[in-house]
Structure formats: structure tokens, C-alpha cells
Amino acid sequence: MASTAAAARTELAVKKKSKNRSPLYQGWKRFKRHRLAVIGLVWVSLFFIAGVIGPWVAPYDYRVGDFLAINQGPSLKHIFGTDNVGHDMFSQILYSVRSALIIALGATLVSFVIGIVLGLWAGLRGGIADVIIMRAVDFMMTLPGFLFALILVILLGRGYWSLILAIGIPGWAGYARLVRSLVLGMRNGEMVEAATALGASQAHIARRYMLPNVVGSMGVALAFGIPGDLVQIAGLSIFGMGLQPPIPSFGNMIAQASDNILGFPWLLYFPAGIFALTLLSFLFVADGLQEAFSPKGGN
Amino acid sequence: MSDNLLLQVENVTKTFRVQGKKLHAIENVSFALEPGKTLGLVGESGSGKSTLGRLVLRLLDSDQGRILFNGTDISKIKKKDLRALRRDMQIIFQDPSASLNPRMTVGDAIEDAMEIHQIGTKAARQARVSELLQRVGLPDEVKYAYPHELSGGQLQRVGIARALSLNPKLIICDEPVSALDVSVQVQVIQLLRDLQKEYNLTYIFISHNLAVVEYLSDEIAVLYLGEVVEQAPADELFRNPSHPYTQVLLNSILKIPERPEQRQEMLSIQGEVPSPLNPPKGCPFHPRCAFAMETCRTIKPEQRTVSEGHFAACHLVDQAAGGLHR
Amino acid sequence: MGEPLLSIDNLHVKFARSEDEVYAVNGVSFSINENETLGIVGESGSGKSVTLMSSIGLLKENGTITAGTANFQGRDLLKMHRKQLEDIRGRDIGVIFQDPMTSLNPVMRIGDQIMEAMLTHHYAGRREAYDRTLQLMHEIGIPDPKTRFRSYPHEFSGGMRQRIMIAIALACEPQLLIADEPTTALDVTVQMQILALLQDLRRQRGMSVVMVTHDFGVATNFCDKIIVMYGGRIMEVAETDHFIRETAHPYSIGLKRSIIEIGHKGKEILPIPGATAAITEEPAGCPFAPRCTYASARCLQEVPELRPFGTDHQIACHHAEEVVSLVR
Numbered sequence: 001m002a003s004t005a006a007a008a009r010t011e012l013a014v015k016k017k018s019k020n021r022s023p024l025y026q027g028w029k030r031f032k033r034h035r036l037a038v039i040g041l042v043w044v045s046l047f048f049i050a051g052v053i054g055p056w057v058a059p060y061d062y063r064v065g066d067f068l069a070i071n072q073g074p075s076l077k078h079i080f081g082t083d084n085v086g087h088d089m090f091s092q093i094l095y096s097v098r099s100a101l102i103i104a105l106g107a108t109l110v111s112f113v114i115g116i117v118l119g120l121w122a123g124l125r126g127g128i129a130d131v132i133i134m135r136a137v138d139f140m141m142t143l144p145g146f147l148f149a150l151i152l153v154i155l156l157g158r159g160y161w162s163l164i165l166a167i168g169i170p171g172w173a174g175y176a177r178l179v180r181s182l183v184l185g186m187r188n189g190e191m192v193e194a195a196t197a198l199g200a201s202q203a204h205i206a207r208r209y210m211l212p213n214v215v216g217s218m219g220v221a222l223a224f225g226i227p228g229d230l231v232q233i234a235g236l237s238i239f240g241m242g243l244q245p246p247i248p249s250f251g252n253m254i255a256q257a258s259d260n261i262l263g264f265p266w267l268l269y270f271p272a273g274i275f276a277l278t279l280l281s282f283l284f285v286a287d288g289l290q291e292a293f294s295p296k297g298g299n
Numbered sequence: 300m301s302d303n304l305l306l307q308v309e310n311v312t313k314t315f316r317v318q319g320k321k322l323h324a325i326e327n328v329s330f331a332l333e334p335g336k337t338l339g340l341v342g343e344s345g346s347g348k349s350t351l352g353r354l355v356l357r358l359l360d361s362d363q364g365r366i367l368f369n370g371t372d373i374s375k376i377k378k379k380d381l382r383a384l385r386r387d388m389q390i391i392f393q394d395p396s397a398s399l400n401p402r403m404t405v406g407d408a409i410e411d412a413m414e415i416h417q418i419g420t421k422a423a424r425q426a427r428v429s430e431l432l433q434r435v436g437l438p439d440e441v442k443y444a445y446p447h448e449l450s451g452g453q454l455q456r457v458g459i460a461r462a463l464s465l466n467p468k469l470i471i472c473d474e475p476v477s478a479l480d481v482s483v484q485v486q487v488i489q490l491l492r493d494l495q496k497e498y499n500l501t502y503i504f505i506s507h508n509l510a511v512v513e514y515l516s517d518e519i520a521v522l523y524l525g526e527v528v529e530q531a532p533a534d535e536l537f538r539n540p541s542h543p544y545t546q547v548l549l550n551s552i553l554k555i556p557e558r559p560e561q562r563q564e565m566l567s568i569q570g571e572v573p574s575p576l577n578p579p580k581g582c583p584f585h586p587r588c589a590f591a592m593e594t595c596r597t598i599k600p601e602q603r604t605v606s607e608g609h610f611a612a613c614h615l616v617d618q619a620a621g622g623l624h625r
Numbered sequence: 626m627g628e629p630l631l632s633i634d635n636l637h638v639k640f641a642r643s644e645d646e647v648y649a650v651n652g653v654s655f656s657i658n659e660n661e662t663l664g665i666v667g668e669s670g671s672g673k674s675v676t677l678m679s680s681i682g683l684l685k686e687n688g689t690i691t692a693g694t695a696n697f698q699g700r701d702l703l704k705m706h707r708k709q710l711e712d713i714r715g716r717d718i719g720v721i722f723q724d725p726m727t728s729l730n731p732v733m734r735i736g737d738q739i740m741e742a743m744l745t746h747h748y749a750g751r752r753e754a755y756d757r758t759l760q761l762m763h764e765i766g767i768p769d770p771k772t773r774f775r776s777y778p779h780e781f782s783g784g785m786r787q788r789i790m791i792a793i794a795l796a797c798e799p800q801l802l803i804a805d806e807p808t809t810a811l812d813v814t815v816q817m818q819i820l821a822l823l824q825d826l827r828r829q830r831g832m833s834v835v836m837v838t839h840d841f842g843v844a845t846n847f848c849d850k851i852i853v854m855y856g857g858r859i860m861e862v863a864e865t866d867h868f869i870r871e872t873a874h875p876y877s878i879g880l881k882r883s884i885i886e887i888g889h890k891g892k893e894i895l896p897i898p899g900a901t902a903a904i905t906e907e908p909a910g911c912p913f914a915p916r917c918t919y920a921s922a923r924c925l926q927e928v929p930e931l932r933p934f935g936t937d938h939q940i941a942c943h944h945a946e947e948v949v950s951l952v953r
Contacts, residue, residue, distance in 0.1 A: 189397065197358060197390045198415055199386060199415050343812035343813065485885060485894050486896045507813065511885050514890050534890070537888070550817075553840070555886065558870070562846050565821035565846075566821060568817055571814075572814075
């Protein structure tokens with residue numbers, strides 16, 4: 001008996017107690033090795049910070065135009081220039097970041113919650129519930145999501161809430177399908193069989209065993225989802241179906257500026273450039289997350 | 300006598316549907332087990348040994364037959380009562396890394412078993428986790444580790460600790476050392492043996508490795524295509540293997556020779572295990588059997604008594620006993 | 626006997642991991658002669674498989690050969706270009722793996738896969754390759770070759786797939802067959818069949834076989850010569866008969882004693898304490914020293930070189946003589 005204990009001790013390579021051994025920390029260590037992902041993360045963080053503190057740091061009110069300084073190029077006073085009614089472009093962009101983030105995060109959350117609930121339900125219950133939910137998923141997937149959102153905006157109006165719902169509701173199907181496939185994979189796996197053998201109830205298994213693993217794998221899907229929603233928001237604005245002016249948004253700015261691209265190119269360059277960089281950054285981050293947290297991401 | 304039995308499996312049958320065909324995973328299997336004893340289940344892939352283990356725990360529902368655990372027929376009881384009963388019967392898996400939640404620390408994984416059955420206070424449970432880890436030969440720090448940080452041998456010890464945490468009466472060990480390195484296998488097997496003595500545990504030990512099964516078992520059942528072809532007390536089975544399949548199995552084992560003269564020639568063995576989707580008529584082993592006769596092709600042999608407590612399902616049972624056996 | 630068929634000299638292989646490096650093979654030298662069966666035995670992480678795979682250019686991406694040579698028919702395999710190696714692999718050196726399913730093409734008829742081995746190496750023309758394929762399928766024990774030629778891998782059992790792998794590996798009549806745990810995934814009765822087949826084919830063709838295995842039973846019964854590896858180094862090399870008569874390295878002795886065999890019931894078995902661990906620093910002493918009951922201070926500081934120990938027997942242990950006398 002003593003010999004087995006001694007044996008195990010030599011076998012042991014476990015370091016002392018600390019938090020840094022969680023799968024999350026291990027993933028972060030792997031994430032850090034991807035340079036583009038880290039650069040992307042820095043930009044995304046700046047974007048978030050700008051969204052939060054924007055109203056306090058913006059040098060001008062987004063509603064007020066300076067009629068004495070319309071269509072000015074970048075200067076010390078207006079570093080990104082001004083538009084045709086004298087709005088400071090830098091302030092406009094700061095406010096746009098805020099509105100874009102509110103809608104994108106809200107919409108992603110809406111899709112995510114609906115998707116997880118329905119996906120878990122379909123995967124765990126199976127049977128008729130599964131069939132109905134999966135047919136609904138198929139239906140949603142064949143529908144062009146953008147068109148669906150457009151119709152919803154027309155029905156719901158052009159406010160924050162309606163945009164969140166219009167973009168969020170059509171987006172659940174992909175998440176639901178992912179969750180369902182994860183759940184099905186686990187349901188027939190040994191981990192769930194082991195928990196069942198312990199005497200765990202279905203609810204306990206769903207909560208303690210499946211959900212943490214589902215959410216873990218969903219992080220990546222989420223990181224891919226946000227830029228998708230950002231594009232939808234901008235798209236709706238370009239169609240004139242985004243946020244009601246004067247609330248600034250990337251889509252509005254880009255749409256307006258493209259009318260005047262020859263005369264005042266900075267009006268397009270700055271918002272479009274920042275928007276494109278943001279999308280790219282999100283994708284880099286998502287890519288990095290995927291590699292860091294994929295099951296094969298070990299040593 | 301039957302009061303003294305922990306487990307009675309009677310005529311259990313299980314069929315799966317695969318691609319529209321019937322797969323006879325377990326056919327008409329019976330055995331009984333006294334407390335504190337070990338039954339070894341040996342067989343090659345497709346023999347149904349793992350399925351049988353899961354039927355006993357009712358992780359799978361059987362089609363026919365009774366499974367009496369402490370006198371209660373577990374194939375009849377309600378799911379809710381079954382969950383409570385699971386305290387008494389546990390399982391250790393071949394691949395502990397697949398059976399543990401990768402996002403739960405080892406301590407939480409063991410504690411969760413007790414939490415499910417609402418045993419003790421949080422503090423009491425945590426004290427028990429430490430006690431169990433020590434008992435299976437792991438240092439206390441392991442409880443803060445995640446499964447991916449431990450080696451296969453350590454993880455298997457965690458699996459054992461988790462099974463033990465509920466003070467079960469019966470543990471099904473499903474190939475518990477097959478995935479481990481040789482030098483670690485013995486450590487785990489000796490741990491299982493010591494624990495059995497200490498807690499008077501009853502084991503069903505499932506393995507393809509006859510030597511390991513022999514080492515731990517009191518009684519051994521040899522499975523072939525879902526049927527028990529031979530069953531006997533461990534020493535009797537190895538002294539007098541009476542089913543031609545058992546004999547082939549024993550002759551296929553390459554022992555490390557003690558003297559150069561004992562080196563074995565590679566034997567030619569006919570055929571492979573047929574698909575359980577399309578099992579042969581008559582005796583399931585007849586296409587590979589060197590002694591097969593006309594009857595074997597048509598009539599399925601009943602269990603025959605070789606000696607007291609030793610059964611073999613073979614038409615030739617008396618003649619074959621001395622035949623291949625060396 | 627003449628020149629050895631393959632001789633590996635002072636091979637070193639390292640693997641890069643996310644935070645550290647693993648010293649997988651640390652100065653391994655051995656050779657295999659014509660018409661010989663060599664078994665390389667060890668537990669996981671011993672470097673037994675890496676040694677062979679790296680010498681024929683099948684090293685994983687994160688691995689690097691840091692030193693050594695591998696001479697095959699007078700040419701160093703480690704200095705060859707990928708193309709040259711591919712030419713030798715499959716033509717002069719056949720390889721089979723533990724899991725045939727990963728090396729077989731699931732959407733290609735098995736007959737075509739055997740034929741392809743001959744066609745890519747320009748070993749035979751189409752007509753001849755077809756006839757030889759049928760002949761090979763017959764030899765490896767696939768009944769009704771003409772019909773089975775058109776079957777796909779999933780239609781076969783594990784044992785049959787391994788036979789097909791053997792047919793592919795032997796299609797061009799190689800002088801050397803490298804078998805990496807060829808029977809580990811198979812049932813015991815099928816293992817016996819595959820080993821019997823390999824032995825027959827080897828004897829008929831007079832080729833050499835290097836088999837990597839964790840199973841001492843397979844190695845001691847099947848092979849003429851045995852190499853025991855631990856921690857990326859060779860611990861012991863011996864003709865099998867010598868090895869059986871006088872196992873001399875503490876690791877080999879410990880491993881042999883810790884294997885549970887038929888008839889061991891009731892016997893107390895002494896396990897080797899601990900488990901193998903990846904070597905992440907430049908090894909200073911004997912890799913087995915931390916687990917060795919006979920280890921001295923010297924074992925931790927000085928790497929024991931492989932030295933002769935009786936006839937046809939070499940050992941890497943500072944204390945082999947004492948160990949052997951103690952064990953006796």
C-alpha cells in the first residue's frame with residue numbers, strides 16, 4: 001500500500017495550487033502565440049473602450065454642426081475633418097462605435113440565447129422537439145438573413161431595440177445547430193455516461209457537464225458572430241434602414257460620404273477604414289480563439 | 300443460497316438495430332455474484348463484454364431477462380429509484396480522460412458524485428475528497444488540477460476515487476488498465492485488489508487480457524459473439540479450458556519465455572470473429588473451430604457441465620477437454 | 626554477414642512543444658542485418674517509434690533531427706531529399722502502422738491501392754502489377770482476390786485491413802519492413818494470425834523486419850534480437866535467447882517482472898515505481914535513474930554508455946554486474 005502511494009508520488013508532475021492551470025489560462029497562453037490575433041485583440045479592445053467612454057471624450061456634440069466649418073479636411077481642430085453640415089467626424093465616429101457596439105452585442109446576445117436554449121432543448125430532448133427545431137433551423141438557414149432583418153426593421157421601426165431584435169432574431173439558427181451537434185456528441189459520449197452512472201439527473205448533467213463545455217466551444221462562434229452583425233448593421237444603414245439620423249452610424253457615414261467621394265474623400269476614408277480594420281480585427285481574434293481552444297490545440 | 304448473492308443476472312438478452320439489421324449484442328446470459336468476489340468477463344471485440352457491463356448497471360436497457368441487485372430487479376424499477384440505487388453500483392472506464400469533464404477540476408469531479416446524492420456538507424465532502432485521493436495514492440494538490448494535466452495512470456486513480464466516493468457495493472471495471480503503460484498497469488491493478496479487500500467490494504472485471512483477468516478474478520466467463528461459451532472458477536478455467544474457443548484464446552497469448560526453449564512458434568488460427576450482424580447458425584464458433592462437426596453447424600450447443608461450477612457451451616465438451624489443451 | 630542493411634548512428638531527435646522542448650531520442654545507435662527480425666521494445670515516450678520514423682523521413686512537423694546518420698545500402702537517409710526518400714520508402718523499405726485505417730485511402734478500391742504501390746515506384750507495368758496484386762492478395766490470405774480487388778477498406782475487418790497494409794508494404798519486394806506496433810489494435814487471436822503471416826512472408830522472402838512494440842511477449846517470441854529503450858536511449862541490446870536467459874538492465878528486469886501473465890494469480894508483483902516522464906532538459910544521467918532501485922549518485926550525473934556485456938549482449942548501466950548478481 002505504501003508502495004503504491006510512493007509510486008504515484010514519483011509519477012506526479014503537478015505543480016502547486018494556482019489558478020493558472022485552468023483550460024481558460026492554457027487557451028490564453030496558446031492565443032498569445034498568434035501575433036495577428038493579439039494585434040486584433042488590441043484594436044478590438046480600443047474599439048470597446050471607445051464605445052464606452054466615447055460620449056465623454058468626444059470633443060463635439062454629435063448633433064451640433066459648426067456651419068462655419070463645413071467639409072473641412074483633417075486639421076488639429078477636427079482631426080478627421082468635418083462633413084457637409086460641419087459635424088466633427090472624429091466625434092461622429094466615436095458615437096458610431098457606441099451605437100454599433102450596442103446593437104451588435106445586443107443582437108449577438110439575442111441570437112446566442114435563443115440558439116443555446118433551442119439547441120440544448122433539441123439535443124437533450126430529441127424526438128419531436130428535435131425535429132421541429134431542426135426544421136425551423138433549416139428554414140432560417142435558407143432564408144437570406146439580411147432580407148429577414150430588413151423586413152423586421154420595416155415592421156418594428158428604426159430604434160435601438162428594434163435593430164437588436166431585427167438582427168438578433170434571424171441569427172439564432174446557426175448557434176442552435178452548433179449547440180445541438182455539441183450536445184449530441186456529448187450525449188453519446190463517455191463523460192455523460194459516467195455522470196449517469198454516478199446517478200446524476202438529466203438536469204444536473206445538462207448544467208454541470210454539458211453547459212460548461214458548450215459555452216466554452218461557443219466563445220469562438222460568438223467571436224465570429226459579432227463582426228457578422230456589425231456588417232448587417234452597416235448594411236441596413238446603407239439601405240437607409242439603420243439608426244434614424246441624427247444618431248451617427250458607420251453605415252450612414254459611409255453612405256453619405258460615397259456621394260461625395262471625389263470632393264471630400266476623408267469623409268469616406270476614416271469611417272470606412274476604421275470599420276474595415278475593426279471587422280478584420282474581430283476575425284483575427286476569432287481565428288486565434290479557434291486555434292487556441294480547439295480540441296487539438298494541445299501541445 | 301440466493302440470499303447471499305449481490306447480483307443475479309438471468310437470461311439477459313440485448314439486441315441493437317444497426318442499419319435496419321438486428322445485432323445480437325448479448326444473448327441469453329446468466330451469472331451470479333457473491334459479495335466481495337470478482338467475476339472476470341473476457342472476450343475479443345464484438346463479444347459484447349462492455350455491453351453486458353452496461354446492462355448490469357442499466358446504462359442500457361435489456362430486452363429480456365432479469366437483473367437482480369440485492370434482490371431488486373433493476374430492469375423494472377423507475378428511473379428515479381434507479382438514480383438512488385446508483386450509489387451502490389459504480390463503473391470505472393477504460394479512458395478516464397474521456398469520462399471526466401475537462402472543465403472540472405479533479406476535486407470537483409469527485410465531489411460532484413457526493414453532491415448528486417446529497418451526501419454530507421460541503422466541508423465534509425471536501426474532507427472526503429482529500430481522504431479518497433490519499434487512499435488511491437495521489438497527493439492532495441491533485442484536487443486543484445484539471446484532467447489534462449494528469450497522466451493516464453493518475454487519471455485512472457481519480458476515476459477510482461470518484462467511484463469509491465459513494466461507498467458502492469459493486470464496481471464494474473471496464474478495461475481499466477488497457478490504455479495504460481505496462482509499468483503503470485500493475486500499480487492500478489494492485490490498487491484495485493487492495494481496495495477490494497479493504498471495503499469488501501464486488502467487481503465485474505471486463506478485459507480482453509486473460510492474464511489480468513485471471514490475476515483478479517474468482518470466477519471467469521468467456522464471451523464470444525454475445526454468448527457465454529465457458530464459465531468456471533478462475534483456476535479451474537486455466538487448468539482445464541474446455542471450450543475450443545477458450546483454448547484458442549489461451550494459445551494465442553504470447554508469454555515471455557523463461558528459457559529460450561520455451562519460445563513459441565506463431566500458430567495459424569483459422570478465421571476471424573464473424574460480424575455480430577450476421578452470426579453463424581448453430582454454434583457461433585463453428586466456422587473457426589478445429590473440431591467442428593455436422594451438429595455444430597446446425598444446433599446451438601447448450602451449457603454443459605464440465606465439473607462442479609464449470610460450464611461450457613460445446614457439443615464436444617467431454618472429448619474436447621483433453622484435445623487441444625497442453 | 627557483411628554490411629548491415631540499415632545502421633543508425635548517434636541519432637538525436639527533439640520535439641518543440643508550446644513551452645518547452647522534449648528530448649525524444651538521445652544518441653541511439655543500432656543496426657539491422659539482412660534476414661533478421663529486430664524488436665524495439667519500450668513504453669510510451671521511450672522514443673522507440675520516433676527513432677525509426679525519423680530515420681525514414683516520417684517525423685512529425687514539430688520534430689527535428691539534431692544529429693546522427695542512418696545508412697541504408699551505403700546512403701545516408703537523413704541527408705536525402707524528400708523525393709529520394711519517397712522513392713526508397715515503399716520500394717526498398719516497406720512500412721506498416723498500428724492503425725491501417727489511417728494509411729488506407731477510404732475511397733479507393735483496395736486492389737488499386739496495392740497496384741498503385743507498384744506503379745508509382747515503376748516496379749511493374751499495369752498488366753504485371755495487376756497479376757502480382759492478385760498473387761499478393763492470395764499470399765496474405767485474402768480469399769477470392771479477384772472479387773475482393775474491387776472492395777473498399779471499410780468492407781474489411783481490422784485484421785484484414787492490416788493484411789492489406791502488409792500487401793501494399795511488400796508489393797515492391799522491399800529488403801526491409803518497418804512495422805510500428807502492427808498488432809497493438811488487434812484482438813489476440815488476430816494478432817497471432819498477423820504475426821504468423823509476417824513470419825512466413827519474412828522467411829520466404831528473406832527480408833528483414835524491424836518491429837516496434839510495447840509488448841514484451843510479442844518481441845521475445847517473434848524477434849531474433851531485442852532492443853529495450855527508455856527515455857530516448859537504448860538500455861539493452863541482445864540476441865533474444867541471451868535476453869531471455871539473462872536480462873541485465875534494471876529497467877528490463879523491472880518491466881519483465883511487472884507484466885502480469887497467466888499463472889501469476891496470488892503472486893506478489895513488484896511494479897516499477899513511478900511512470901515515464903517527458904525529458905525536457907539536456908539529459909545529464911541515466912534516464913531511468915529516478916525510478917531505479919539500484920541507482921547511485923553516479924547514475925544521476927553520468928550517462929551510462931552502451932557497453933558489451935557477455936556475447937551478443939550490450940547494456941547501458943553502470944551497475945549491470947552487481948544488478949545481475951543480486952537478481953540471481
